Amino acid sequence: MHESRHILVVEDELDLAELLRYNLNVSGHNAEVVHSGQAALEAVAARKPDLIILDVMLPEIDGIEVAKRIKATxxxxxxxIxxxxxxxxxxxxxxxxxxxxxxxxTKPFSVKVLLARVVAALRRSAKGSADSEILELGSVRLDTDRHEAMVDGSSIRLTLTEFRLLATLMAGPGRVLSRRGLISNAIGPGITVTERTIDVHIAAIRKKLGEHGSMIQTVRGVGYRIVDPEG
Known part of the structure; x- marks a missing residue:
């Protein structure tokens, strides 16, 4: 029996919200349900959840904005999320x-599949806390425990996905990773993310690294690798 986790469900479709509450509770979790973006922020402030299932289209404040505020705190x-x-x-x-x-x-979805995604996300979250480390390559430094990225001693702001992608590349300098491999290692197996999405994220990371963006090399027809500029 796994440890019960507090999961916040933010969904304005009442029938779907109750369906999720029921199945999460039956699976051994403690589900709390709210129906708006504002209510979600208030619920998170009152009690930090272990995971949030968040609808994008919500009244008052949409899910994207809710996520940004939660991640900025x-x-x-x-x-x-x-x-x-x-x-x-x-x-x-x-x-x-x-x-x-x-x-x-994406809706419609299988509740069984969603529950599997919940378990996978909770597992990744726990693993991330246990595997904290410092990654350094050239002028780039990542602190995976504090989720801090620095270039030439100055902090840069990376999204969670960008941070995970860069950390995955930096964990194996010179090693070529396919786009599928990056999705699996940085985001998680079974996650529905297209290869084009990875390309967009890599472009954003390069831009944020400035003159050091060239450390990330495209291997045509395969994927990406990061190289030590001093090596």
Whole structure:
């Protein structure tokens, strides 16, 4: 029997919200349900959840903005977020991941699949806390425990997905990783993210690294690698 986790469900479709509450509770979790973005922020402030299932289209404040506010707060920045949405385009997925989402599930969906995603996200979250380390390559430094990125001694702001992608590359300098491999290692197996989404994130990381962006090399037809400029 796994440890019971407090999961916040933010969904304005009442029937779906109750369906999720029931199945999460039956699975051994403690589910709390709210129906608006404002109520979600108030619930998180009152009690930090272990995971949030967050609809994108919400009254008052949409799910993207809710996620951004949660991730911008130090006390809740590490809470995993699974987005629920009827939108399935690459651009919508990128918006969700950039806002700090750990997974993106499109409606309609199988409750069984969603529950599996919940377990996977909780497992990744626990593993991330246990495997904290400092990664350094050239002028780039990552503190995976504090989720801090620095270039030439100055802090840069990376989204959660960008941070994970860069950390995955820096963990094996010179090693070529396919786009599929990056999705699996940095975001998680079974997560619905297109290869084009990875390309967009890599482009954003390069831009934020400035003159050091060339450390990330494209291996045509395969994927990406990061190299030590001093090596």
């Amino acid at each position: 130090t006390e809740t920045a590490d809470v995993p 699974i987005f629920l949405t009827a939108k399935s385009s690459d651009e919508d997925q990128i918006r969700g991941l950039d806002a700090g989402g750990d997974d993106y599930v």
